[in-house]
Every structure is written in C-alpha cells, then in structure tokens.
Amino acid sequence: MMRILNIAAYKFVTLEDLSGLQGNVLEALQSRAIKGTVLLAEEGINLFLASPRADIHDFLAWLRRDARFHDLEVKESWSHAQPFRKLLVRVKPEIIRMNHPAIQPAAGRAPAVDAATLKRWLDAGHDDEGRPVVTLDTRNAFEVDVGTFRGAIDWRIDKFTEFPQVLLAHRAELEGKTVVSFCTGGIRCEKAAIFMREAGVSHVFQLDGGILKYFEENGHAHFDGACFVFDERRALDPALQPRVNVGASSDKPLAEGVGS
Known part of the structure; x- marks a missing residue:
C-alpha cells in the first residue's frame, strides 16, 4: 500500500515580506515532518512536498487560510517511501527561472486548454x-x-532560460498552427505561453496542470514514455506510479524543486 502523498503546486501571485513568509512556511512544514522544496519569489510560490496524507492536507489547510493561496490547485500522486531527502524553503528571484523580467504572470494568465x-x-x-x-x-x-x-516539438534546450532565444529562432515554424505548450505541472509552460504571445505567436495555449494533470485525466493517450520528476522517484508513468527504469535521466543529479 502506498502511504506517502506527493503534491506539486504553484501559483503566480504577488508576494511581499518574503523572509517572514519563508519562516512561517518552514515552521509549518517542520512541525508536520513534511519534506520537499518550496520556492518563494515576488512572483509567487512553487512547491513539491511529500508526507503521509493527513500531514499534507493539514498543511494545505493552513496555507490556504492565507487569502493569496486560497485557490491553490494541487496535483497528487503516491509513493511507497519518502522521495525527498530533506526540506528546503528558499527565496528566489523567480519561482521558475526564465531571466525575462517582462514576464509577469500574476498580471494575467496565458490562455489555457x-x-x-x-x-x-x-x-x-x-x-x-x-x-x-x-x-x-x-x-x-x-x-x-x-x-x-x-x-x-522538442528544441533540445538544456535549461529553461534558453527558451526565449530558441523560440525567437523558431517562431516561423509555428505560424498557422495552434500551439499548446506543456511541462510537468504547468509552471514552465505558463511562462512560455505568455512569452510566445508577447513574441507574436497568434494561437497559443498552455496545458493546464501540465503532464501530471493530463495523466490523471487521460492516462497514456497520445503520450509515449513517462514523466520525469525532480525527486527520488525519477519518473511517473501515465498511471502516476513510479517508473523503475527511466533511461536517460538515470545519471542526472536529483534537483530540489527545479521545475514543474
């Protein structure tokens, strides 16, 4: 029986007093023995956490009492063991690094499908x-x-900060098409969709909830392989179960809440 609930969530929302929020979130997680990573920035929150179900739900109830996070949407999956080695709550310039300050999703989301x-x-x-x-x-x-x-479409980028330049180089390939950007849980493809619209790509949507939400609703339809995740599970199959062999990712270091 799988006893560890894993959650991934993000929200673009203007945050102030980041150091105070960092301390409060850290204390709330430590008191419930939850592990994982929370990233905080002026643009919002991004989190990957795991613990027994009661502790996770208790923490979410606590977090959602803050009006800024009352509608935080969460993707869930299960594992036999704790997939995170430690707890980190960090303040960053961006909750997902793009190095493009004009992108401010809190001012309005990209159209989603x-x-x-x-x-x-x-x-x-x-x-x-x-x-x-x-x-x-x-x-x-x-x-x-x-x-x-x-x-x-796969432009073989090594890090998300490369996306703006690569998009500009390949923009003509997208003309006349409806483009649906996607990622693990929604955060990168949301920023990408906003940038594409600003760059003049006419028909752009983000996949709401990313691959994890797609798996939850549609399983493996139109998808080959598994979804890489940045914890010790390494990858989830379309049934949202850990996949034992993940091929190319096996030599990659574990990252603490790198992407979604």
Missing part, C-alpha cells in the same frame, strides 16, 4: 476551428528523453 480538450484536439488532429494543433515541450532535453507527447 484543459486535459480533456487537448486529448480531443489530438484525436481529431486539429482544434475546434480546424487549425492544426502542435504540442511544444518546454522542458529540458533529458526530461523529454524520458517521455513526451507523440510528435511534440
């Missing part, structure tokens, strides 16, 4: 207006090698 709609579009090969649909993987190359949507 839910998992069910994306599957329907991929089944048909076009969106509701008849426009060809392409999926764009915004993750690092070693993550893509573990699994991705069938036929997804």
